[in-house]
Amino acid sequence: MLPAGKSLRTLREKLGLTMRDVENSSARIAEKYRNEEFFIPPSRLSDIETKGILPSIFRLYALAVIYRRDLRELMSWYGVDMNNIAADLGLVSPPKSHVCDALTGLASVQVPVRMDPGFDERRTANLGRLVEQWGLVPLTYLAQFASSGFTYGYVGTQDFTMYPILPPGSFVQVDESKSRVEEGSWRSEYERPIYFVETRDGYTCCWCSMRREDIILQPHPLSPVPVRVLRHPQDAEVLGQVVGVAMKLTEWRALDGASGSKAPPALN
Numbered sequence: 001m002l003p004a005g006k007s008l009r010t011l012r013e014k015l016g017l018t019m020r021d022v023e024n025s026s027a028r029i030a031e032k033y034r035n036e037e038f039f040i041p042p043s044r045l046s047d048i049e050t051k052g053i054l055p056s057i058f059r060l061y062a063l064a065v066i067y068r069r070d071l072r073e074l075m076s077w078y079g080v081d082m083n084n085i086a087a088d089l090g091l092v093s094p095p096k097s098h099v100c101d102a103l104t105g106l107a108s109v110q111v112p113v114r115m116d117p118g119f120d121e122r123r124t125a126n127l128g129r130l131v132e133q134w135g136l137v138p139l140t141y142l143a144q145f146a147s148s149g150f151t152y153g154y155v156g157t158q159d160f161t162m163y164p165i166l167p168p169g170s171f172v173q174v175d176e177s178k179s180r181v182e183e184g185s186w187r188s189e190y191e192r193p194i195y196f197v198e199t200r201d202g203y204t205c206c207w208c209s210m211r212r213e214d215i216i217l218q219p220h221p222l223s224p225v226p227v228r229v230l231r232h233p234q235d236a237e238v239l240g241q242v243v244g245v246a247m248k249l250t251e252w253r254a255l256d257g258a259s260g261s262k263a264p265p266a267l268n
Contacts, residue, residue, distance in 0.1 A: 004077035009049040095158040097203040161219045173244030194242040
């Protein structure tokens, strides 16, 4: 692969643009946004193309506009591949639960494109060993499987509200169409709906029940987090029901002194 600067020069020449053309175009962008950081004088463009000078985020955006290319492609030439976000999310573990929007800008994703003929979805198996081939698939091809009714959340490393059903560090899929709290009798804790709730203090996953104008946020019995009663919807809003979860059982680490989120006692 060509160095980023040389790739930019090749792209400019293919479009028949001179350095003066780039200067004039960037000047119009800078004028529109009233920000001189978008402006690219010929001397700076020459340094970017021939001396390996790293352009600022403003100038890289201007070049993407002028050259009619996706900004993510230009960033990848400098070693920043936005499609790596999914794989890199596991490197960071925020302490608080939150809505996860980091994946919305991905252009493509690696998925299994050929499975071992012996794969049987009815049996527990090592998925990694059953995938014969991984492929990079543009997300536009996966749009037919997408649903705008889902959002995704992350259970913070200090959030033990639904421990041990939802350990800290879990990713959850939330069905936004199921935002009304269901009341009833449940045969087990696994049947009772878990909701993703936004409060004034942040987000949390919990069981819920309604009492007139109040909503009761009920944690798991083994959790050290207390029951909370909040005004609904002024102080707590149900975003939807948790319908899927992906978790790592040993990645989270308890932090002492977290308000209402201390690690649960060890089982004897």
